[in-house]
Amino acid sequence: xxxxxxxxxxxxxxxxxxxxxxxxxxxxxxxxxxxxxxxxxxxxxxxxxxxxxxxxxxxxxxxxxxxxxxxxxxxxxxxxxxxxxxxxxxxxxxxxxxxxxxxxxxxxxxxxxxxxxxxxxxxxxxxxxxxxxxxxxxxxxxxxxxxxxxxxxxxxxxxxxxxxxxxxxxxxxxxxxxxxxxxxxxxxxxxxxxxxxxxxxxxxxxxxxxxxxxxxxxxxxxxxxxxxxxxxxxxxxxxxxxxxxxxxxxxxxxxxxxxxxxxxxxxxxxxxxxxxxxxxxxxxxxxxxxxxxxxxxxxxxxxxxxxxxxxxxxxxxxxxxxxxxxxxxxxxxxxxxxxxxxxxxxxxxxxxxxxxxxxxxxxxxxxxxxxxxxxxxxxxxxxxxxxxxxxxxxxxxxxxxxxxxxxxxxxxxxxxxxxxxxxxxxxxxxxxxxxxxxxxxxxxxxxxxxx
Amino acid sequence: xxxxxxxxxxxxxxxxxxxxxxxxxxxxxxxxxxxxxxxxxxxxxxxxxxxxxxxxxxxxxxxxxxxxxxxxxxxxxxxxxxxxxxxxxxxxxxxxxxxxxxxxxxxxxxxxxxxxxxxx
Numbered sequence: 001x002x003x004x005x006x007x008x009x010x011x012x013x014x015x016x017x018x019x020x021x022x023x024x025x026x027x028x029x030x031x032x033x034x035x036x037x038x039x040x041x042x043x044x045x046x047x048x049x050x051x052x053x054x055x056x057x058x059x060x061x062x063x064x065x066x067x068x069x070x071x072x073x074x075x076x077x078x079x080x081x082x083x084x085x086x087x088x089x090x091x092x093x094x095x096x097x098x099x100x101x102x103x104x105x106x107x108x109x110x111x112x113x114x115x116x117x118x119x120x121x122x123x124x125x126x127x128x129x130x131x132x133x134x135x136x137x138x139x140x141x142x143x144x145x146x147x148x149x150x151x152x153x154x155x156x157x158x159x160x161x162x163x164x165x166x167x168x169x170x171x172x173x174x175x176x177x178x179x180x181x182x183x184x185x186x187x188x189x190x191x192x193x194x195x196x197x198x199x200x201x202x203x204x205x206x207x208x209x210x211x212x213x214x215x216x217x218x219x220x221x222x223x224x225x226x227x228x229x230x231x232x233x234x235x236x237x238x239x240x241x242x243x244x245x246x247x248x249x250x251x252x253x254x255x256x257x258x259x260x261x262x263x264x265x266x267x268x269x270x271x272x273x274x275x276x277x278x279x280x281x282x283x284x285x286x287x288x289x290x291x292x293x294x295x296x297x298x299x300x301x302x303x304x305x306x307x308x309x310x311x312x313x314x315x316x317x318x319x320x321x322x323x324x325x326x327x328x329x330x331x332x333x334x335x336x337x338x339x340x341x342x343x344x345x346x347x348x349x350x351x352x353x354x355x356x357x358x359x360x361x362x363x364x365x366x367x368x369x370x371x372x373x374x375x376x377x378x379x380x381x382x383x384x385x386x387x388x389x390x391x392x393x394x395x396x397x398x399x400x401x402x403x404x405x406x407x408x409x410x411x412x413x414x415x416x417x418x419x420x421x422x423x424x425x426x427x428x429x430x431x432x433x434x435x436x437x438x439x440x441x442x443x444x445x446x447x448x449x450x451x
Numbered sequence: 452x453x454x455x456x457x458x459x460x461x462x463x464x465x466x467x468x469x470x471x472x473x474x475x476x477x478x479x480x481x482x483x484x485x486x487x488x489x490x491x492x493x494x495x496x497x498x499x500x501x502x503x504x505x506x507x508x509x510x511x512x513x514x515x516x517x518x519x520x521x522x523x524x525x526x527x528x529x530x531x532x533x534x535x536x537x538x539x540x541x542x543x544x545x546x547x548x549x550x551x552x553x554x555x556x557x558x559x560x561x562x563x564x565x566x567x568x569x570x571x
Contacts, residue, residue: 098553
């Protein structure tokens with residue numbers, strides 16, 4: 001334990017010094033200082049291994065707690081660790097299903113196709129046909145992805161974090177770091193890790209997503225094989241395709257990247273604004289494009305939810321962003337819990353309008369820049385960001401990143417315009433809204449005619 | 452309200468209707484002539500585009516009503532969506548049961564006489 005603490009202290013010291021140099025010993029602009037700190041923090045987390053990578057991933061979905069620079073930098077964390085020996089994986093499978101992998105599957109590859117901090121994935125072949133919860137029957141001989149939680153990972157990650165917690169909290173109580181709630185993050189960490197280590201949660205969300213988009217021929221979600229799924233093992237259909245970073249190859253094969261990118265943005269908007277549940281961790285490693293031109297969604301570990309009452313306001317904020325209307329954005333953001341103190345309203349409105357003019361008025365529009373700037377303005381005005389709001393902003397920016405990875409010239413605000421327009425039209429034409437406004441409209445028309 | 456007031460009210464109503472109708476037809480005509488994406492070029496373009504979309508839906512509704520399909524179609528769509536939801540819930544439950552059954556079978560096989568009870 002002591003050597004582990006010493007190693008953490010060593011990495012922290014080295015990365016801290018590098019961050020100081022990057023921030024020109026505090027003389028650089030705030031955004032440069034935050035960016036330098038975020039980069040060194042991310043590199044430090046990667047050096048320290050699984051526990052810290054998971055902590056970084058949690059920071060990456062909490063723009064309500066951390067500076068925007070940290071949040072977006074943590075997206076770059078490379079969650080890749082050396083694989084565990086197959087014998088350890090085999091023991092988990094045998095323990096959970098009462099048979100060896102060789103008995104349960106027609107065959108299984110001992111070398112994993114992916115190895116991350118919490119789990120690793122092995123390719124296998126389905127022994128008997130299976131009827132999944134959603135979609136067609138998986139015939140015997142189908143290629144499968146068997147994801148297995150590393151034995152003991154939950155305990156060892158929590159121990160690692162617990163060992164460092166007192167020192168990190170002492171450090172975080174100093175100076176400028178005081179504004180970040182590291183303590184709250186630690187508390188949330190155990191809960192989210194526990195949920196992530198139960199792979200049945202992910203499988204259930206995948207089924208739900210597949211059902212929600214069952215009529216969409218472009219959306220592909222791997223089918224889950226439930227009899228070979230437990231808390232620590234999830235067995236799914238293996239989907240072959242290109243990670244977004246390899247899309248040059250796909251483009252050469254004649255896939256319409258622009259249409260796919262727009263479709264991906266539409267899927268996200270539909271999830272948020274109609275279905276009320278959305279994939280909140282859509283980084284490029286979780287999205288594949290298949291050879292037949294479909295978008296395959298993986299890893300449903302983090303899911304956001306929106307309530308019906310929130311969806312109207314979200315649609316309005318989205319439309320305000322698309323049309324560059326700062327007033328509307330702030331009015332409807334307030335309905336989502338983002339309340340600007342009255343004394344700051346005018347300054348915040350002016351700052352948001354100016355940010356919109358810089359980032360969103362001319363193509364190529366910079367949604368990411370807008371989001372970072374927006375969160376920074378709110379932070380400077382002392383406005384608390386509700387958890388759901390922060391997650392949504394982050395998810396929207398990530399979707400833009402994914403869409404750009406598919407088609408670099410995509411303008412997501414242009415792509416969102418028809419959707420936003422349609423939603424607002426639906427809201428304007430709702431019977432309740434018409435009934436509310438009609439008397440006033442008729443009275444105004446009569447006054448006009450009488451005048 | 453005397454008779455004259457009442458007639459004035461009706462006349463005002465007719466005038467509003469007529470004016471709105473003319474404005475509506477003009478907006479539909481302009482909206483029909485939009486290029487793709489033109490709807491986003493400001494409030495007027497938005498209203499014109501929306502009017503054209505509503506007109507299109509209106510014509511579709513007229514055709515459905517004429518053929519008597521509208522009610523039947525919407526009822527059958529509702530039922531079919533509800534059935535889909537139910538089917539999914541049942542399938543989801545089946546999935547969970549299959550997973551639990553596997554765990555149960557594994558535990559039972561370990562408690563059978565002669566089976567070793569061990570941790571991985």
